[in-house]
Amino acid sequence: MTDAHHPTPTTASAPAPAPGEGGFTHALREGVRPAWDRAVDHRFVRELHAGTIADDVMAGYLIQDHRFLDAFLQLIGGAIASADTPAARLRFATFAGEVAGDENTYFLRAFDALGVSESERESTPDTPATTGFLAIFREAAETSDYAAILAVLLVTEWLYWDWAQRAPRPLPTSFVHAEWIDLHDNPDFVEFVDFLRSELDRVGESSPQRARELFERTVDLENDFFDQSYGEEQHRERQHDEGQEARR
Numbered sequence: 001m002t003d004a005h006h007p008t009p010t011t012a013s014a015p016a017p018a019p020g021e022g023g024f025t026h027a028l029r030e031g032v033r034p035a036w037d038r039a040v041d042h043r044f045v046r047e048l049h050a051g052t053i054a055d056d057v058m059a060g061y062l063i064q065d066h067r068f069l070d071a072f073l074q075l076i077g078g079a080i081a082s083a084d085t086p087a088a089r090l091r092f093a094t095f096a097g098e099v100a101g102d103e104n105t106y107f108l109r110a111f112d113a114l115g116v117s118e119s120e121r122e123s124t125p126d127t128p129a130t131t132g133f134l135a136i137f138r139e140a141a142e143t144s145d146y147a148a149i150l151a152v153l154l155v156t157e158w159l160y161w162d163w164a165q166r167a168p169r170p171l172p173t174s175f176v177h178a179e180w181i182d183l184h185d186n187p188d189f190v191e192f193v194d195f196l197r198s199e200l201d202r203v204g205e206s207s208p209q210r211a212r213e214l215f216e217r218t219v220d221l222e223n224d225f226f227d228q229s230y231g232e233e234q235h236r237e238r239q240h241d242e243g244q245e246a247r248r
C-alpha cells in the first residue's frame with residue numbers, strides 16, 4: 001500500500017555504478033582466480049561446447065542439477081525476503097519464475113531425450129557436491145543476510161554465464177547441449193548477472209567476511225559438481241552392467 005504514511009520505498013542511495021574492475025565482486029573473483037578458471041575450462045564445459053559430451057555424463061549431471069530446484073528456490077526466497085529495495089525484490093521474484101518455468105521444462109525434455117526415467121532419477125543418490133550445494137543454499141538463506149545470499153547466488157549465475165559465453169558458435173546441434181548453454185548466456189541472464197554484481201558491489205562491505213567465505217566455498221562446489229559428473233558416469237555404467245549381469 002502507498003500513501004502519505006507508507007511512502008513507496010526507494011533505492012537506498014545513488015544508483016550503483018555498472019559492475020567492473022575495482023568493485024567488491026571483482027575482488028571476490030580475483031581472490032579465487034585459479035579455482036574459477038579451472039571451473040570455466042572444465043572438461044565438462046569443453047565437451048558440452050563441442051557437443052561431444054557422453055549422454056551418460058550429461059544425464060548424470062542433469063539428474064543431480066535438477067535436485068537443486070527446491071533448495072535454490074529457498075535461496076531465491078531468502079533474497080526476496082532480505083533484499084533492501086522493492087526493485088531488487090521484484091527482480092528476484094521474476095528470476096524465481098524463470099527457474100521454476102523455462103529451466104524446469106528444459107530438464108524434463110532433456111530427461112526424455114536422454115532416456116532418463118523417473119525411477120532412475122529417484123534411485124540415483126545425491127553426489128557429495130549436490131549435498132554440499134543443497135546445504136549451502138539453505139545455510140545462506142537462513143542467515144537472512146542479503147550480502148551472504150547474494151554471494152552464493154552470484155557464483156552460481158556468474159560462473160555459469162562465464163563458461164556459457166565462451167561457447168563457440170554455432171552451438172551444438174543437440175538441444176540438450178545448446179539450450180543448456182543458451183539458458184546461461186542470453187540477454188536476460190546477462191542482465192541478471194549484472195544486477196547481482198551491482199547489488200553485491202553495493203552491499204558487500206556490510207559483511208565482507210561471510211560473503212567472501214560463502215563465495216569461495218561455492219566456487220569449490222562448482223568444481224566438485226563438474227568433477228563428480230564424471231564419477232556419476234562410472235556409477236551409472238556400473239549399475240547398467242550389474243543389471244545386465246543379473247539378467248544373464
Ligand SMILES: Cc1ncc(CN)c(N)n1
Pocket residue numbers: 065155156157160222225
Ligand atoms: C551446479 C550449478 N551451478 C549453477 C547453475 C546455474 N544456476 C546450475 N544450474 N548448476
